[in-house]
Amino acid sequence: MRVVAGALRGRPLRAPRGSRTRPTADRVRQALFSVLGDIRGARVADLYAGSGALGIEALSRGAEHAVFVESSRAALDAIRHNLHSFGIEKQGTVLPLRVERASRALDEHGSYDLVLCDPPWPEMDRALAALGRALDPGQLSPGARVVIEHPAQRPITIPTSLGLECFDERRWGDSAASLFVRREIDISR
Numbered sequence: 001m002r003v004v005a006g007a008l009r010g011r012p013l014r015a016p017r018g019s020r021t022r023p024t025a026d027r028v029r030q031a032l033f034s035v036l037g038d039i040r041g042a043r044v045a046d047l048y049a050g051s052g053a054l055g056i057e058a059l060s061r062g063a064e065h066a067v068f069v070e071s072s073r074a075a076l077d078a079i080r081h082n083l084h085s086f087g088i089e090k091q092g093t094v095l096p097l098r099v100e101r102a103s104r105a106l107d108e109h110g111s112y113d114l115v116l117c118d119p120p121w122p123e124m125d126r127a128l129a130a131l132g133r134a135l136d137p138g139q140l141s142p143g144a145r146v147v148i149e150h151p152a153q154r155p156i157t158i159p160t161s162l163g164l165e166c167f168d169e170r171r172w173g174d175s176a177a178s179l180f181v182r183r184e185i186d187i188s189r
Helices: 028-035 055-058 072-087 103-108 121-134
Strands: 042-049 063-069 093-097 111-119 140-149 162-172 175-182
Touching: 028 055, 028 140, 028 175, 042 055, 055 063, 055 093, 055 111, 063 072, 063 103, 072 093, 103 121, 103 162, 121 140
Parallel strands: 042 063, 042 111, 063 093, 111 140
Antiparallel strands: 140 175, 162 175
């Protein structure tokens, strides 16, 4: 596993040992970020961060800052190692929390332009509900995008409270990503 593009292109990423974490494959990250386009200057939240590969890929491609939310000790060690070995510790904030308990900590780091979410697939329903507790529309900048990776054979629904609408879905083998954008809310009513 390596960083696919940007300033850190080709640098190897450490992944936690064991089967609990399923890092996003290089080809999927490449395709996903091609769909997202220019993310320079973006503030990113990487939820269920695992090795931190998605958030680090965003930083490599010019994102301003990334917040990594993860509860597994092995995964936290991998994220911290990766940030340190690339010399980008100041561009990343690591929150050692379960996603459903991260709302206040996420709020302290401002609003987000891009949220990357790759939850454990066997816990997808619980993870999507946790996403609704962790984020609120006020934490998302206007036009913010939210990416959720999931099994290709399983369509997903997200909490309507987030005010997001799906604008794309991509599939790569058994992996898929649903891409959402924050709708503008009409406050004139």
